[in-house]
Amino acid sequence: MPVLSERLKLIASMVPRGKSVCDVGTDHGYLPAALCLSGKYGSITATDIREKPLENARKNLEKLNIKGVDLILCDGLQKVSEEKAETVIIAGMGGDVISGIIENCPYKEKSVFILQPMTAAQVLREYLAKNGFFVETEVAITENKKIYSVMRCRFDGKKRKLSPSQKRIGKLSTTTEENIKYIKKQSDICNKCIKDLKNAGISSPALEENIIAANEMKTILEDI
Numbered sequence: 001m002p003v004l005s006e007r008l009k010l011i012a013s014m015v016p017r018g019k020s021v022c023d024v025g026t027d028h029g030y031l032p033a034a035l036c037l038s039g040k041y042g043s044i045t046a047t048d049i050r051e052k053p054l055e056n057a058r059k060n061l062e063k064l065n066i067k068g069v070d071l072i073l074c075d076g077l078q079k080v081s082e083e084k085a086e087t088v089i090i091a092g093m094g095g096d097v098i099s100g101i102i103e104n105c106p107y108k109e110k111s112v113f114i115l116q117p118m119t120a121a122q123v124l125r126e127y128l129a130k131n132g133f134f135v136e137t138e139v140a141i142t143e144n145k146k147i148y149s150v151m152r153c154r155f156d157g158k159k160r161k162l163s164p165s166q167k168r169i170g171k172l173s174t175t176t177e178e179n180i181k182y183i184k185k186q187s188d189i190c191n192k193c194i195k196d197l198k199n200a201g202i203s204s205p206a207l208e209e210n211i212i213a214a215n216e217m218k219t220i221l222e223d224i
């Protein structure tokens with residue numbers, strides 16, 4: 001059994017049982033390997049846009065003697081059928097890249113998406129809100145001293161407008177230490193932006209938005 005990092009374990013814990021799964025941008029292939037070995041899911045597919053990471057996944061699967069993962073070289077889900085992607089995992093990429101992969105997915109209104117942006121989480125949250133995706137759950141996790149957010153969402157067609165703090169912390173609540181850590185980090189980033197903009201004498205919509213976000217996050221943190 002591959003040893004999953006806490007980040008990958010959290011992602012695996014959000015995958016609905018009994019459905020097909022496609023891991024987009026698999027690289028090492030550890031996640032599909034673990035899902036396949038558990039026997040709790042339907043078909044398991046893994047894609048990567050580059051040959052080398054896919055070869056990496058192939059070797060790791062061979063070492064573990066796993067034959068049940070279908071490896072596909074493609075951009076996003078372009079060569080994966082809808083039946084093979086009832087659940088789609090897109091982890092370890094920028095929020096802008098993840099948004100693009102969802103946008104280009106021909107059956108994006110049907111699949112459940114489990115998403116973990118490495119950067120630009122705000123871009124992804126805004127994309128999801130504007131394009132009718134509902135975030136069911138969101139949880140923060142630390143890996144290599146950096147904190148990330150993992151979200152599970154699905155299309156419901158309802159377009160949403162996020163508040164300034166929702167863009168930064170999404171659906172994270174103060175129920176875990178990791179979530180609190182994430183909210184505090186976003187609050188610190190926001191306060192630094194405010195300070196920098198004020199020092200530069202810039203009075204802009206960005207300053208206003210940061211002030212509202214900082215106040216909203218302060219209230220959330222005071223309520224703990």
Ligand SMILES: C[S@@+](CC[C@H](N)C(=O)[O-])C[C@H]1O[C@@H](n2cnc3c(N)ncnc32)[C@H](O)[C@@H]1O
Pocket residue numbers: 024025026027028047048049050053074075076077090091092093097101
């Ligand atoms: C940092 S690795 C993440 C590996 C794994 N998903 C994880 O979270 O540990 C990112 C991988 O995504 C792949 N990738 C980037 N853009 C992609 C795309 N549009 N479609 C498929 N794979 C992509 C890269 O080649 C790379 O192997």
